[in-house]
Amino acid sequence: MTVVLPEAATARPVRRTDTAPLRVVPVPAAEHAAWAAAHGAVSFLQSPSWGRVKAGWRAESLAWTGAEGRTVGAALVLYRDIPGLGRSFAYLPEGPVIDWDRPDLGRWLEPLVELLRSRGVFTLRLGPPLDLRVWTAGTVRAAVRTGDRVGLRDVLPDAVDPVGTRVVERLRGLGWEPAGRDTQPRFTFRLPLAGREPEDLWAGLSPEWRRNIRRAQASGVTVTEGAAEDVEAFYALVAQTQLRGGFDLGRGLAYYQRQFAELNAELPGRIRLFLAQYRGELLAAHTLVTAGRRAWYLTGGSASHERQVRPSNALQWSMIRAAHRLGAETYDLRGVQPSLDRAGPDYGLLRWKLGTGGRVVEGVGEWELALNRPLHLAFRRYLARRKG
Known part of the structure; x- marks a missing residue:
């Protein structure tokens, strides 16, 4: 029998009821690491140290700030620069760490999108840390025994996790699409x-x-x-x-x-x-x-x-x-x-x-948003040829 997981079954950020505008701002790696350690439910792939492991990528720590400048979310962003174009692919492995189960999910993602768009990102890939x-x-x-x-x-x-199910629907509604191939394992x-x-x-x-x-x-x-x-x-x-x-x-x-x-x-x-x-x-x-x-x-x-x-x-x-x-x-x-x-x-x-x-x-797998559609499609074709 399939059961629905209770919403408290997996650790997530504490729900906030405020509706103050959210900002996404760069923060020092040490501040990001301290916030992640206090949070307790952050993947090691979202730790600042992981950015230093990944040679060939630029890493940046970002924070979501709400009322009175309080940090309510954070992310490690990895940038892969495209030589000669001044453009980059941005990837948040198993992140960002935000309150995903919000009907106003766009309010959380839009400031991230605008910041990265201003920095020449042509494709943004997220890995929401949620189960289906x-x-x-x-x-x-x-x-396996039945063989059928x-x-x-x-x-x-x-x-079945209802939060993951809702987030998939909301991402689609906001124009996001499943990544061609997940970088991190789906299962x-x-x-x-x-x-x-x-x-x-x-x-x-x-x-x-x-x-x-x-x-x-x-x-x-x-x-x-x-x-x-x-x-x-x-x-x-x-x-x-x-x-x-x-x-x-x-x-x-x-x-x-x-x-x-x-x-x-x-x-x-x-x-x-x-x-x-x-x-x-x-x-x-x-x-x-x-x-x-x-x-x-x-x-x-x-x-x-x-x-x-x-x-x-x-x-x-x-x-x-x-x-x-x-x-x-x-x-x-x-x-x-x-x-x-x-x-x-x-x-x-x-x-x-x-x-x-x-x-x-x-x-829920990884999701992408094309900020520059021609470059996004060209990059997907390149990845398909390289991995195929």
Whole structure:
């Protein structure tokens, strides 16, 4: 049965009843970081430090101010400049952080649009941090067993978020359109941690996961937390994983070193590196990011041998417990593909994440507004050719 999520089910900015004009103004990165830390429900992708990670982009912190200059929203904006044109593409990953569930949503977005238009932005892309639909692990497994469902959208969800549904309608009404391809994953896998004890989390794991964790422990796999000097070894495993899987994330060692340095410079411990070793050899390494009441499994790599001792299961169990100790209410294992084809190339990752006992969440996706239609269409054609 599909249920409607209560409006308080996900953390959002406190509703404001004032109707004072809103302004969007640049703010110092430190002020933005302090506001985001106090808010508690801001993605790490909306932290100023993320802008310093993204080489090739210009980053700017913006704030929405209302009555008496009070900050009521904020955003990290990433600009990709087009050489020789004096124009740029603007992207707000998992942002902005505003009161999205307002009937006057245009009042919040219009000052942002006007500011960026004045700066030569030809396309503005937003990633509203809102959900649409939720499927529990049990529902997904049942759909896979029947074999008559092609993808998640063919399966009745366990919950529907009314806020996300309303925002999609309002964005369309304001002239926004879905992005051609989302930069951030539309479907993510999340494990609820709030109100649960470690034994509850253990009981929620699939029998296969519990068996694999016990196997790793019995085999002598040890999990420790690494430091900056371990990032190079972590990257070597990420490279092995890409080669084995036939994909390329397009990020070199310098990217991961910068990521580790910048996120931890903003807040010590924001990104942590977990290492799984067996007989003195590093077999797997994963990164954990925390921001406010949320935690994310960001990137992982593993060796191509000794896989029978299940180092990745041991790593993830350690990271889940660490996120729980740190007070996270949700552990996000990031993207999954919505295909339910057991013979398909993406099902293995979905099956692995299902073993944690979490749920698949479909977000509202990313939305674009064309501020210069010819350049916007040309840029979309370029992206389609590059990714196609």
